[in-house]
Amino acid sequence: MPPLDDTPDGTDPEALVRRYYDRVDADDVEGLLELFSETITYERPGQDPIEGRADLRAFYERDRPLEDGEHSLEAVIVDGEGGGDGDGNDDDGNRVAVRGRFSGVQNGESVSFGFADFHDINEDGVIENRWTYTDRDTV
Numbered sequence: 001m002p003p004l005d006d007t008p009d010g011t012d013p014e015a016l017v018r019r020y021y022d023r024v025d026a027d028d029v030e031g032l033l034e035l036f037s038e039t040i041t042y043e044r045p046g047q048d049p050i051e052g053r054a055d056l057r058a059f060y061e062r063d064r065p066l067e068d069g070e071h072s073l074e075a076v077i078v079d080g081e082g083g084g085d086g087d088g089n090d091d092d093g094n095r096v097a098v099r100g101r102f103s104g105v106q107n108g109e110s111v112s113f114g115f116a117d118f119h120d121i122n123e124d125g126v127i128e129n130r131w132t133y134t135d136r137d138t139v
Contacts, residue, residue, distance in 0.1 A: 074099050
């Protein structure tokens with residue numbers, strides 16, 4: 001990934017997160033895994049956390065409940081004081097908040113719903129922590 005500008009390694013946090021959604025929508029699992037740290041933690045309400053890149057790969061290759069679709073990003077906000085390694089200390093990275101809509105297929109049915117995601121970008125310029133919230137009971 002070419003350096004851009006806003007983190008210690010030169011990665012633009014907004015561009016990094018936008019790249020994530022592009023790769024998810026393109027079903028580019030290898031490409032999206034490059035955007036995450038080896039120790040990624042991904043939390044979704046009502047489900048066990050996904051911990052580590054191997055578990056993240058398994059999620060996107062076989063466990064993700066959404067079969068196909070596209071994310072439409074309505075707002076992307078970068079907080080240069082947040083993020084990092086998840087230690088609760090907001091001095092070592094960027095937090096990127098995203099509000100948007102997903103339209104696609106789940107269990108053979110068309111779906112469309114709003115979501116809010118939060119991404120912590122670590123000092124290496126990759127996503128260290130991720131949280132997803134939706135306006136549906138199950139995703």
